[in-house]
Amino acid sequence: MNTLFDKIWESHIVDSDDDDNHLIYLDRVLVHDLSFHVFNHLRAAGRRARNPNMVFSFADHFVPTVDREPDVIRPEMQEMVDLLAKNSAELGIRSFGLSDPDQGILHVVGPEQGITLPGLVIAGADSHTSTHGALGCFAFGAGVTDITHAITTQTLWRPRPGNIRVTVSGKLGFSVTGKDVVLKIIETIGAAGGTGHVIEYAGEAIENMSIEERMTVCNMSIEAGARAGLVSPDDKTIDYVRGRPSAPTGKDWDMAEAHWRSLATDSDASFDREVTLHADDIAPMVTWGTSPEDAVAVTDTVPNPQDEADQNRRAKLERSLDYIGLSAGDRLTDVAIDHVFIGSCTNSRIEDLRAAAAVAKGRTAKVPAMIVPGSVPIQKQAEREGLDRIFTEAGFQWREPGCSMCVAINGDMLEPGIRCASTSNRNFEGRQGKGARTHLMSPAMAAAAAVSGRITDVRELMR
Numbered sequence: 001m002n003t004l005f006d007k008i009w010e011s012h013i014v015d016s017d018d019d020d021n022h023l024i025y026l027d028r029v030l031v032h033d034l035s036f037h038v039f040n041h042l043r044a045a046g047r048r049a050r051n052p053n054m055v056f057s058f059a060d061h062f063v064p065t066v067d068r069e070p071d072v073i074r075p076e077m078q079e080m081v082d083l084l085a086k087n088s089a090e091l092g093i094r095s096f097g098l099s100d101p102d103q104g105i106l107h108v109v110g111p112e113q114g115i116t117l118p119g120l121v122i123a124g125a126d127s128h129t130s131t132h133g134a135l136g137c138f139a140f141g142a143g144v145t146d147i148t149h150a151i152t153t154q155t156l157w158r159p160r161p162g163n164i165r166v167t168v169s170g171k172l173g174f175s176v177t178g179k180d181v182v183l184k185i186i187e188t189i190g191a192a193g194g195t196g197h198v199i200e201y202a203g204e205a206i207e208n209m210s211i212e213e214r215m216t217v218c219n220m221s222i223e224a225g226a227r228a229g230l231v232s233p234d235d236k237t238i239d240y241v242r243g244r245p246s247a248p249t250g251k252d253w254d255m256a257e258a259h260w261r262s263l264a265t266d267s268d269a270s271f272d273r274e275v276t277l278h279a280d281d282i283a284p285m286v287t288w289g290t291s292p293e294d295a296v297a298v299t300d301t302v303p304n305p306q307d308e309a310d311q312n313r314r315a316k317l318e319r320s321l322d323y324i325g326l327s328a329g330d331r332l333t334d335v336a337i338d339h340v341f342i343g344s345c346t347n348s349r350i351e352d353l354r355a356a357a358a359v360a361k362g363r364t365a366k367v368p369a370m371i372v373p374g375s376v377p378i379q380k381q382a383e384r385e386g387l388d389r390i391f392t393e394a395g396f397q398w399r400e401p402g403c404s405m406c407v408a409i410n411g412d413m414l415e416p417g418i419r420c421a422s423t424s425n426r427n428f429e430g431r432q433g434k435g436a437r438t439h440l441m442s443p444a445m446a447a448a449a450a451v452s453g454r455i456t457d458v459r460e461l462m463r
């Protein structure tokens with residue numbers, strides 16, 4: 001009568017105190033090119049990695065998505081790439097550097113390479129480490145001090161989180177995706193709805209999702225305030241993991257598979273809180289404000305802050321509308337878009353690119369639109385399928401893999417006032433550039449916005 005999370009947590013406890021804090025064993029530790037402070041701390045303290053084979057580094061946040069060859073890359077970018085390589089070599093860890101054939105965003109590469117496996121505990125130097133929970137593991141983000149401790153000891157003290165189950169029953173409608181589901185969940189429970197808990201996603205709609213879509217859902221758990229998101233391992237999980245470069249093989253695989261299948265939440269397990277949504281009530285979603293919880297169906301209008309009873313909430317909504325440049329009652333489908341970004345660890349996998357290409361095919365982008373694959377293998381797969389040609393013929397830019405305009409620290413940045421349809425996970429003020437305005441949506445919806453020049457209901461475009 002245990003949940004998936006309980007089973008993973010219990011099997012990783014090394015020590016406990018009287019206040020339900022636990023020293024948890026970590027199977028993997030993930031760092032990236034913004035984690036240089038971690039390496040500096042380790043160096044200053046003269047510490048080494050306890051288990052360097054289980055620590056991985058990724059060049060993703062800083063890497064350029066154009067002009068990345070050695071003779072043309074900007075010196076400050078090259079410096080960050082070199083720094084990650086030097087730090088990783090010093091620590092003796094596997095690094096997915098800029099020129100690695102498997103380079104990409106840490107939350108894309110980890111699952112892709114089989115570094116992420118069901119039942120593991122993974123600490124990452126990035127809040128969206130929750131993504132990995134789609135494979136049935138407990139994966140969470142941590143700060144510099146904790147990650148430094150994690151690398152040194154392969155453990156971390158953590159209070160035991162509570163369990164929430166979000167069940168999405170029924171079948172999703174045409175062009176309704178994992179991104180729409182998670183935006184609807186966050187709109188429903190709020191940006192703090194998961195605080196102090198892990199969220200397990202369940203129900204027919206989740207079971208029907210591919211692993212990639214489940215990653216999109218788990219990725220944004222953190223935007224609901226949760227410590228992590230996860231989905232019980234099933235046949236799809238096993239099929240996804242089988243044959244990945246770092247996945248177990250032979251007898252090890254047989255033992256691992258039996259263990260993974262035993263992790264699914266027991267039918268009589270209880271949760272601290274249950275939330276149920278029905279797939280019929282979920283449409284393609286769009287954010288209108290500066291928090292992922294500011295989401296509505298694309299067919300809706302911008303809500304009126306005056307309808308809010310809570311004074312603080314009303315003031316927050318007014319500030320959001322002021323920043324985003326919209327007014328109460330505006331129809332989302334009337335909102336003109338200046339730029340489109342399709343990428344990020346939320347939506348840069350091959351299925352995301354296929355969905356966007358299906359919309360772009362035979363049409364022309366009316367505004368600048370960037371496609372940034374999540375990893376080199378995804379980029380190559382898309383090129384084998386001819387998706388890059390569909391995009392470029394439609395006037396989209398086909399870029400190199402990285403975080404890019406999700407966080408706008410690699411030079412892919414919007415000017416103040418520019419309004420962007422984005423498949424990333426955060427629409428906070430300044431996230432894509434100072435004064436830039438972000439509307440979160442699915443890849444198909446973002447492609448529809450690109451070819452229409454405004455926020456568009458992709459269902460109307462594709463019918």
Ligand code: SF4
Binds near residue numbers: 128
């Ligand atoms: S794509 Fe965005 S959210 Fe994901 S790891 Fe990179 S910066 Fe963080």
